[in-house]
Amino acid sequence: MLKLDRVSKTYRVGAFGRGTLQAVRDVSFELKPGQVMSLIGESGSGKSTIGRMVLRLLRPTEGTITFDGQDITGLRGGGLKEYYRHAQGVFQDPFSTYNPIFRADRVFAMIRQSYFPGVKDDEWGDRVVESVRSVNLNPDLVLGRYPHQLSGGQLQRLLVARALLLDIKLLVADEIISMLDASTRIDVLNLLADLKERGLAIMFITHDLSLGNYLSDQAVILHKGRIVERGGTERVFGDPRHPYTRTLLASVPRLGVRWEDLPVPETGAHECDAPLEQVEDDHFVACFDDADVHHGRKSEPV
Template sequence: MLKFDRVSKVYRVGSFGGDELTAVRDADFEVRPGEVVSLIGESGSGKSTLGKMALRIASVSRGAITCDGTDISTLRGNRRLKEYYRRVQGVFQDPFSSYNPIFKADRVFAVIRSEYHRGVSDAEWREKVRSALDVVRLDPAQVLGKYPHQLSGGQLQRLLIARALLLDIDYLVADEVISMLDASTRIDVLNLLADLKARGMGILFITHDLALGNYISDQTVILHKGSIVERGGTEKVFGDPLHPYTRKLLASVPQFHKKWEEVEAELRARELADTGSRDYHLSTAQEVPGDLVEASEDHFVQPFVPGVRA
C-alpha cells in the first residue's frame, strides 16, 4: 500500500527564503493495489506536488509517505532507490517532454534494460518489449525505431506506460496523462489504465477533470489550496458532495444540454436556497483547519463554518 500520512510540503520563498509557502497541508490518504485513487482540484491545489513527493522528485516537509510500511524518505543509496523505482513509476502530462528528440523513442526501453535487466538475452528482451507493447495496444512495427516527432502524443504516452510495465511495477503515478490528448485517444488511455487496475496495479490518477475522475476511480480526493476538503468512495463524493468547494466544482462541469446562462441562473438560485444545516453559501464558507470528519462510511469531509467571509 502507498500511504500518505499527514504529508505537508512547504517551500521557502521571498528574499533570501525568508517566507514560507505551504503547497500541501496534512494530506492523509492511501492507494491500495488494484485501486485507482483520483486527486482532483484546480490548478495550484497541490495535486502534482503530491505526485512528485511520491516519486521522490520533491521532498516531504512534514509527515511521511510509506510503501508497504517503509518510509520512502529514508531510502538512501542507488540500490535501495532502484528497488523503489522498480515498484513505483510516474507518467506525466506532456509526453513529448519525456523524450530526447535526437534519439529514437524506444531508447527509453534501452535505459530500463541497462539499469534493471542487464543479464537478459537479446531474444528474451525483445519478447519482454513485445509483451509490454501488446498490453498498451501498440504495434512494435509502428512505433519501434521511430523518433518522437514521428509518433502521436497518445503513442508516446503509451510507450511510457509500457516502459513502466517492463519493471512490473505495483503503483503508477499518472499526472494529467491525458490532458494533452484528443478525445478519441483519451478513452484509449483511460481504458488502458482500467486494464492495469484489473491486473492489480494501484494508480494515483491526478487530474483537474472531474468527469475523468468519476469515470475511472474507486476513491476520490478533493484538494483545495493544498488541503484535502473531501475524500471517499467516488460514488459517494460525486453522488452526495458535502463540502461547498466540492459542490462548486461539480456545478462547474459543462453540460452539453444547457446554455451557460441557464447554468449561471441555477448556481445563483442554489446559493440563495442554501440555508439548511448542510447547505452553505459557496462564496462565504470558510474552511476550518483540522482533521476530516467521517460523515458516513468511507466518506470524509473537512469541517467548515457557514456564513463567514474569508
C-alpha cells in the same frame, strides 16, 4: 500498499527564501492494490506536488509516506532504485519526456541498462515486444520511430509499457491525457482500467471531474493544498458535502446550459481548521470557511 500520513510540503519563496508557500497541508489517505484513486482539484491545489512526493521527486516537509510498510521519505541510493522498480510515473506532456534526437524506444534501453544489464538481446527484445503489445500498440508501427513520428497517445502508452517492464505495483498518472485529443483519451483511460484489473494501484491526478468519475474507485478532492472531501467515488460525486466539491460539480459544462445560467452552490460555511470528519462509512469531509469557495457569477444559490 501506499499510505500518506499528515503529509505537508512548504516551499521557500521570495528574495533569499524569506517567505514560505505551503503547497500541501496535512494530507492523509491510503491506496490499495488494484484500486484507482483520483486526486482532483484546480491548478495550484497541490495534487501534482503530492504525486511528485510519492515518486520521491520531492521530499515532504512534514509527515510520512510508506510503501508496503516502508517509509520511503528517507530512501537513498540502492534503496531508492529498488523503490522505482515498483513505483513509476507518467506525466502530462509526453513529448517533453523524450529526447527528440533519439528514437522513442530508447526509454526501454535505459531501463535495461539500469535494471536488467545481464539479459541477452533476444530475450530483451521479446520482453519489449510483449510489453508494447500489452498496452495495445503494434510493435512494428512504434519501435524504431522518433518521437515526432508518433502521436501523443502512442508516446504515453510507450511510457506505460516501459513501466510494465519492471515489477511495478504503483503507477502515478499525472494529467496523462490532458494534452491528448478526445479520440485518443479513451484508449489511454481503458488502458489504465485494464492495468487496474491486473492488480496495479493507480494514483490518477486530474482536474477533470468526468475523467475521475469514469475511472476511479476513490476520489480525493483537493483545495488550497488540503483535502476537503474524500471517499468512494459514487458517494463523493453522488452526494457531495463540501461546498467546494459542489462548486466543481456545478461548474462542469453541460450541453444546452450557458455559463451564466449555472447555479452557485451555497456554502453554509463556518470557521474551522479541524481534520477530516467522517460523515458515512468511507466518506470524509473537511471543515471549511467562507473564503474556501469563490464564484464569479451573480445568481441565486441552490
